[in-house]
Amino acid sequence: MGPVIELCRSCGFDIPSDAGVCPGCQPASAPSRAARQVAGYALPTRSVHKLPTTAARPEHAPPPMGRARTARSAFSFTTAFALFTFTAAGLAWLADQPRFVLQLPSGTGDLLDDLTRAFATASVVALALGLVATVVWCVRATARALRVRAARRRYA
Numbered sequence: 001m002g003p004v005i006e007l008c009r010s011c012g013f014d015i016p017s018d019a020g021v022c023p024g025c026q027p028a029s030a031p032s033r034a035a036r037q038v039a040g041y042a043l044p045t046r047s048v049h050k051l052p053t054t055a056a057r058p059e060h061a062p063p064p065m066g067r068a069r070t071a072r073s074a075f076s077f078t079t080a081f082a083l084f085t086f087t088a089a090g091l092a093w094l095a096d097q098p099r100f101v102l103q104l105p106s107g108t109g110d111l112l113d114d115l116t117r118a119f120a121t122a123s124v125v126a127l128a129l130g131l132v133a134t135v136v137w138c139v140r141a142t143a144r145a146l147r148v149r150a151a152r153r154r155y156a
Contacts, residue, residue, distance in 0.1 A: 008025060075126075085123055
């Protein structure tokens with residue numbers, strides 16, 4: 001006669017009659033120390049070689065943007081806004097063509113005209129900011145050069 005199968009009282013799975021404890025309810029055996037070391041969960045007990053140490057370095061805050069970089073950023077935004085302006089103007093012109101193949105909802109041309117005005121205004125503002133930043137940078141660079149020249153004359 002074959003082995004008799006019993007049901008586990010806690011989980012309800014089959015337990016062979018020769019097993020003393022349910023395999024599903026029995027806690028899994030812990031992995032060996034060697035297996036934990038290989039997996040990186042345990043430190044080695046000893047080492048033949050000296051382990052390298054790296055000194056902590058302080059985190060440096062990024063330096064603030066300089067005036068020349070600010071001016072270049074403003075001019076790059078101006079270029080982007082100018083491209084958006086020309087794109088919106090081109091789409092508005094295309095939408096107003098009588099032989100345009102695509103059917104657009106009513107008011108699309110007016111929306112594109114409004115977008116063109118908004119982008120043109122933004123590009124003028126960005127251009128003004130870029131020019132102001134460039135003028136400030138040039139004035140400060142000139143003042144710095146004049147101070148250096150005056151200091152050289154004084155100590156010469």
